[in-house]
Amino acid sequence: METDAVFFTDHSGRITSNPLLDQLPSYQSLLYRRKSSVSGPKRRSSSRGRLGSSSSGKWNMSTFTRPFEKQKSQVTEQQPIRELAKPMAEKRRDKTQRLEEAQELTNWRQWRQSSHRYLRRLRDDAQEWLSSMKLWRGDIHLIEGMFGTGILSYFSFLRFLVVLNLIIFLIKFSFVMLPIIIAPYASGNITYNLNDAGVCSVYPSSARRGLVIFHEHITDLLSGGGFLEQTYLFYGYYKVDKIHFTNVTYNLALAYLLSTIAYLFLSLIWIVKRSARGFKRNLVQDEDRFQSFCNKIFAGWDFCITNENAARLKRSSLLYELKTDLEEERIKQKIADRTRKEKCRIYLIRLILNLFVIGVLAACFYSIYVATIFSQEAQMTKIKVNFIVDLIYEYLPSIVITLANFITPLLFSVIINYEDYSPAFEIRFTLMRCVFMRLTSIGVLLFSLWSQITNCEEEPCICGYNHLLYSCWETRVGQEMYKLTIFDFITIVAVTIFVEFPRKLIVKHCDCGLAKWWGQQEFAIPQNVLEIVYGQTICWIGTFYCPMLPAICTIKYFFIFYIKKVSLINNCRPATRPFRASSSNFFFLGVLLIGLALACLPVTVSVAQINCSHACGPFVNFNTSWEVLPTTVSQLPSGAQTLLFALSSEAFAVSFFVVTCLAMFYVIALAGAHKRVINQLRDQLAMEGRDKRFLIQKLCQAQRLSPVRSPVSKSKPRSPSYHTSFSSNFSEGVFLAHSPPDSSTHV
Amino acid sequence: MGTTASQLGKDLLSEYQELTFLTKQEILLAHKRFSELLSKDERNLPNTRVSMERILTLPELKSNPFRERICHVFSTSDQKNGSLSFEDFLDLLSAFSDSATLEIKSHYAFRIFDFDDDGTLDCGDLEKLVNCLTGETDDTRLTTDEMRQLINNILEESDIDKDGTVNLSEFQHVISRSPDFVSSFKIVL
Numbered sequence: 001m002e003t004d005a006v007f008f009t010d011h012s013g014r015i016t017s018n019p020l021l022d023q024l025p026s027y028q029s030l031l032y033r034r035k036s037s038v039s040g041p042k043r044r045s046s047s048r049g050r051l052g053s054s055s056s057g058k059w060n061m062s063t064f065t066r067p068f069e070k071q072k073s074q075v076t077e078q079q080p081i082r083e084l085a086k087p088m089a090e091k092r093r094d095k096t097q098r099l100e101e102a103q104e105l106t107n108w109r110q111w112r113q114s115s116h117r118y119l120r121r122l123r124d125d126a127q128e129w130l131s132s133m134k135l136w137r138g139d140i141h142l143i144e145g146m147f148g149t150g151i152l153s154y155f156s157f158l159r160f161l162v163v164l165n166l167i168i169f170l171i172k173f174s175f176v177m178l179p180i181i182i183a184p185y186a187s188g189n190i191t192y193n194l195n196d197a198g199v200c201s202v203y204p205s206s207a208r209r210g211l212v213i214f215h216e217h218i219t220d221l222l223s224g225g226g227f228l229e230q231t232y233l234f235y236g237y238y239k240v241d242k243i244h245f246t247n248v249t250y251n252l253a254l255a256y257l258l259s260t261i262a263y264l265f266l267s268l269i270w271i272v273k274r275s276a277r278g279f280k281r282n283l284v285q286d287e288d289r290f291q292s293f294c295n296k297i298f299a300g301w302d303f304c305i306t307n308e309n310a311a312r313l314k315r316s317s318l319l320y321e322l323k324t325d326l327e328e329e330r331i332k333q334k335i336a337d338r339t340r341k342e343k344c345r346i347y348l349i350r351l352i353l354n355l356f357v358i359g360v361l362a363a364c365f366y367s368i369y370v371a372t373i374f375s376q377e378a379q380m381t382k383i384k385v386n387f388i389v390d391l392i393y394e395y396l397p398s399i400v401i402t403l404a405n406f407i408t409p410l411l412f413s414v415i416i417n418y419e420d421y422s423p424a425f426e427i428r429f430t431l432m433r434c435v436f437m438r439l440t441s442i443g444v445l446l447f448s449l450w451s452q453i454t455n456c457e458e459e460p461c462i463c464g465y466n467h468l469l470y471s472c473w474e475t476r477v478g479q480e481m482y483k484l485t486i487f488d489f490i491t492i493v494a495v496t497i498f499v500e501f502p503r504k505l506i507v508k509h510c511d512c513g514l515a516k517w518w519g520q521q522e523f524a525i526p527q528n529v530l531e532i533v534y535g536q537t538i539c540w541i542g543t544f545y546c547p548m549l550p551a552i553c554t555i556k557y558f559f560i561f562y563i564k565k566v567s568l569i570n571n572c573r574p575a576t577r578p579f580r581a582s583s584s585n586f587f588f589l590g591v592l593l594i595g596l597a598l599a600c601l602p603v604t605v606s607v608a609q610i611n612c613s614h615a616c617g618p619f620v621n622f623n624t625s626w627e628v629l630p631t632t633v634s635q636l637p638s639g640a641q642t643l644l645f646a647l648s649s650e651a652f653a654v655s656f657f658v659v660t661c662l663a664m665f666y667v668i669a670l671a672g673a674h675k676r677v678i679n680q681l682r683d684q685l686a687m688e689g690r691d692k693r694f695l696i697q698k699l700c701q702a703q704r705l706s707p708v709r710s711p712v713s714k715s716k717p718r719s720p721s722y723h724t725s726f727s728s729n730f731s732e733g734v735f736l737a738h739s740p741p742d743s744s745t746h747v
Numbered sequence: 748m749g750t751t752a753s754q755l756g757k758d759l760l761s762e763y764q765e766l767t768f769l770t771k772q773e774i775l776l777a778h779k780r781f782s783e784l785l786s787k788d789e790r791n792l793p794n795t796r797v798s799m800e801r802i803l804t805l806p807e808l809k810s811n812p813f814r815e816r817i818c819h820v821f822s823t824s825d826q827k828n829g830s831l832s833f834e835d836f837l838d839l840l841s842a843f844s845d846s847a848t849l850e851i852k853s854h855y856a857f858r859i860f861d862f863d864d865d866g867t868l869d870c871g872d873l874e875k876l877v878n879c880l881t882g883e884t885d886d887t888r889l890t891t892d893e894m895r896q897l898i899n900n901i902l903e904e905s906d907i908d909k910d911g912t913v914n915l916s917e918f919q920h921v922i923s924r925s926p927d928f929v930s931s932f933k934i935v936l
Contacts, residue, residue: 082766082841085854087823088834091766121764127846128770141935149930293900294921297873298856299928300880303811303843304935311810312882319881319889326893329900682907689908 080120135159139565145306146569147523148314154525155561157588161536162557164270168263168543169550175259176547177232179243179250189244200463203236203471203615215387222486223394224479224546233482235545236475236616253618253628260544260603267540267596275589296321313573328423335422350419360411361437364404365444371400372448380469397480398487401441405534409434409527431526435591438534439598442484442541446602449477450610464611464623472616474545477606481542481549488535489556496567504571523572528564529588532557533595540599544606767841768851776936777840780805781833797836799829807934812879816859843934852932853922857915867912873898 081091081098102110131137136159144152183190220226230237243250300318305311338346378393392399412433416426453473456466465473500521507515539553608626612619619625633644646652755763755778763774782790784802789795799818808814818829821839831839841847842855860868862875874894881887889897905913905921913921922928 082768083848083851085842085851087821088766088838089823092762095766117765124764124770128772132772149927292904292925293897294904295925295927297877297880297897297901298860298918298922299925299931301812302931303813304807304931304933305810306806308810311812315812315880315882315887319887322877322881322889322897323893326889326896329896685907686909689910 135162136561139561143565143568144302144304146310148302148305148310151523151525151568153585153588154528155565157529157585158532158557158561158564160274161532162554162561164267165536165539165550165554165557167266168539169548169554171263171266172259172543172547172550175255175262176238176252179252179255180238180240183243183245186245188250190240191242191244192239198614200467200614201620202467219387219391219394222391222483224482229475229479233546233548234475234478235547236472236613238547238618239616239620240618241621251628251632253622254632256618257607257625257628260607263543264540264596264600264603268593271589271592271596275586275593293325296325324423331422346420353415353419357412357415357433360408361440364408364437364441368397368400368404368441368444369448372397372445373452376449376452395483395487397445398484401445401484402487402491404441405434405438408437431587434526434530435533435594438530439537439595442534442537443598443602445480445484446477446541449480450606453477454610463614465613467613467615470613472613474606474613474617478542478545478549481538482546482552484538485535485542485549485552485556488531488538489560492531492560493563496563500567500571521567521572523568526587529591532560533588533591536592537595537599540596541602544603763837767837768844768846769837769841773840773844773936774837777837778833780936781836794832796824796830796832799831802829802831802836807936813859816862820855820858840934840936843932845933845935849923849929850919852929853919854915856922856928856932857918867914868918869912870898873901873913 081095084091084094086094102113105113136155140152140155140159143155179188180190182188216226220228224233228234232238238252238256240252243252296318302314305314375393375396378396409430412430416430419426421429453465453470453476454461456462456468461467470476503521507520535553535556539549542549606625608624611623612625614620619628622628622631633641636644755775760771760774763769764771767774769777781797784797784804785795799815799822802818803809803814808817811817815829817839818831819827821835821842822829822831823835824830824832842851857868860872860876862872863869868876877894877897878888881889888894902911902913905917907917907920
């Protein structure tokens with residue numbers, strides 16, 4: 001008696017059958033489908049036997065199989081063989097069968113099939129080659145084996161940022177720096193920006209003169225001043241206006257502006273494309289729960305884990321997660337049962353705590369503002385106290401920002417305990433607060449810088465900015481961004497070396513209570529991701545003022561990868577609360593998008609609103625950087641001009657907006673309709689199952705009343721595999737499955 | 748046809764490429780790792796089967812709580828002892844590879860989770876599944892109440908026709924909406 005993957009014998013060991021059940025069309029289609037594609041290896045030997053015994057049924061199976069097989073061969077023709085769930089030997093047989101069938105086809109179809117196969121193989125080879133070129137494949141595979149897919153997503157995110165920064169740098173380099181560099185070799189004639197000797201175009205040189213002490217070089221390197229100021233690193237050095245090659249004139253100012261817009265746009269498109277996959281899956285999930293139990297259980301185990309230790313940790317974290325989620329269900333129930341008085345009390349507490357949080361944030365922003373102003377004034381007065389103190393004054397805004405970003409998450413995680421939300425919401429809310437804190441601190445820094453720059457002694461400013469203190473203000477902003485980047489990198493390295501390694505040593509060798517309470521370092525993914533996104537936001541803002549900043553960021557992230565990897569493998573254990581890979585991808589890219597949006601804002605404001613400095617940079621001849629575009633457009637032929645004016649007119653913009661809104665509403669309505677249909681079908685399916693069971697029950701009762709029918713089932717013993725499952729309420733004529741369920745419809 | 752001596756022939760290699768989701772490098776690596784499991788004289792025999800105990804010494808399977816089920820599901824041996832031939836091994840890697848379709852993965856996942864091989868996931872299967880995930884010792888299991896609550900939740904989410912079990916289509920339906928499945932159901936040598 002064989003056991004079959006889907007069908008099974010009843011528990012008494014008797015082989016019974018019901019001819020009625022075998023005649024059901026749903027059952028027939030199940031047989032056909034199992035025979036053609038969705039089957040297991042055990043069937044291999046049984047398929048012949050099945051075909052033979054099927055003919056003993058009331059309906060001749062063979063009359064069914066032939067049309068089904070024909071249909072099957074036409075259906076599975078489209079599906080490549082490797083997508084069938086069969087063992088190798090069966091797939092090989094299918095392939096030879098298909099080749100034989102292919103011989104019968106016309107030449108055209110044969111050629112089409114073989115060309116499809118060839119193209120598919122080509123595509124596979126290309127993908128294989130591309131994936132072998134991926135950076136750090138071996139390292140990421142190792143991390144995946146040790147820690148699972150949650151932490152893996154952090155490292156692949158880091159890899160994505162390295163590549164993104166490299167591409168941004170290549171864009172800037174090839175459109176802005178390369179023409180300047182190759183101009184002498186390609187017989188290009190460079191015209192520089194005119195220095196009209198007005199009061200606004202005075203640019204005192206900041207190069208150090210005389211004997212320069214060594215540590216001043218280091219100060220310059222770390223702060224971007226001194227010898228670094230008049231280099232390609234900063235905006236101020238690009239004094240070229242146009243380059244005249246033999247046939248064409250290259251407008252460098254226009255290229256500078258357009259490359260800025262291009263890299264912001266490219267980043268947006270790339271991030272959206274990368275997150276589209278995860279977003280689609282999140283949309284399809286119509287659960288309004290933060291976690292789904294099925295997802296946790298069926299997709300809970302990372303099959304890529306190879307380390308025994310990691311497996312044990314994964315098990316304990318899964319246990320913890322399941323217990324927490326079940327606990328949360330109970331808490332939800334408790335929340336729903338809250339009385340009115342309790343609700344008021346909780347809302348009051350939440351209001352107070354939120355006000356407290358806003359107060360803390362305001363205090364942090366004010367301290368950043370004060371630190372920036374103090375730092376700028378200290379740099380202006382140029383009184384050198386001491387090497388170290390000077391450096392501290394230079395880096396004061398960065399230090400304050402880093403301290404604020406260190407203290408506030410701790411504070412938030414303490415506060416959230418009193419606000420009595422569900423655990424899932426707690427995590428999300430704390431994260432959102434931290435994201436807001438991190439990204440807004442950059443905005444506050446820039447705002448305080450700008451308030452300094454546009455603050456003149458006599459209002460309004462002659463040149464639109466404070467030309468006495470900031471003759472080339474873009475370079476100053478670029479220097480601040482450069483300092484932020486360097487300090488960020490130094491902080492990460494210092495924390496890893498001076499905090500994490502000693503912590504591991506202390507916890508490993510010292511047995512005191514403090515060590516036990518502190519515990520081993522956990523790799524907190526959200527905080528690490530916020531760190532990187534913060535650095536990337538600075539890079540996006542700073543590239544306009546410091547065109548080589550993307551290259552610096554590429555190198556920085558390159559080193560951070562190795563530092564984090566070493567620290568992870570040696571010091572850390574995985575987090576007790578696991579971070580899901582899918583939701584993490586969405587979270588990373590979502591935060592990155594927020595960072596991009598925030599980065600676009602200052603760049604847009606400074607390009608369009610603030611007067612560019614008249615002493616340096618490619619936009620000397622214009623009032624604002626944006627003016628390059630209208631000037632160039634007015635020099636285009638009139639046809640192109642009319643087209644561009646039409647595209648940027650209000651009529652076009654409004655109608656475009658209206659059409660987009662209509663499309664969006666249509667898609668939303670469609671999605672809602674689909675959801676309703678799914679629910680209806682679900683209910684219908686359950687109802688059909690009940691109907692079927694009821695009818696079969698009636699039929700069997702009718703059968704039992706007529707004694708003629710009963711010997712039929714005994715005289716034709718079938719192969720045991722033809723049994724569907726039904727409830728235990730039925731007696732002999734029908735045969736049973738597992739006891740609890742009442743009906744089953746094998747689809 | 749089966750495993751040839753020490754090297755794979757070129758047409759065999761391209762046939763495997765066509766019948767599985769593995770790339771050429773992956774097939775060669777699999778062949779190398781599989782041959783390491785065989786003893787010297789076994790290597791020259793075609794169609795050798797490696798016993799389950801030896802397969803389970805592979806680091807990719809050693810720490811996996813479903814390792815025995817995986818071997819049973821992919822094994823085509825007549826004695827049902829979980830031994831794998833090289834082609835079974837390739838089938839295993841193909842189903843777990845990066846480029847396998849969701850349908851293949853969910854089909855094999857269903858068979859792996861079906862501990863009693865009856866074609867549906869009932870409460871017993873689900874309980875064994877959860878215990879595999881959390882650990883086998885007493886202090887790592889869920890309490891009976893928690894287990895019951897969990898199984899009720901799972902059935903509520905996935906059992907469409909309300910028969911108390913999850914059959915293959917219901918399983919595939921719930922997996923298609925599970926965002927983590929594809930990334931977690933992966934074994935790369």
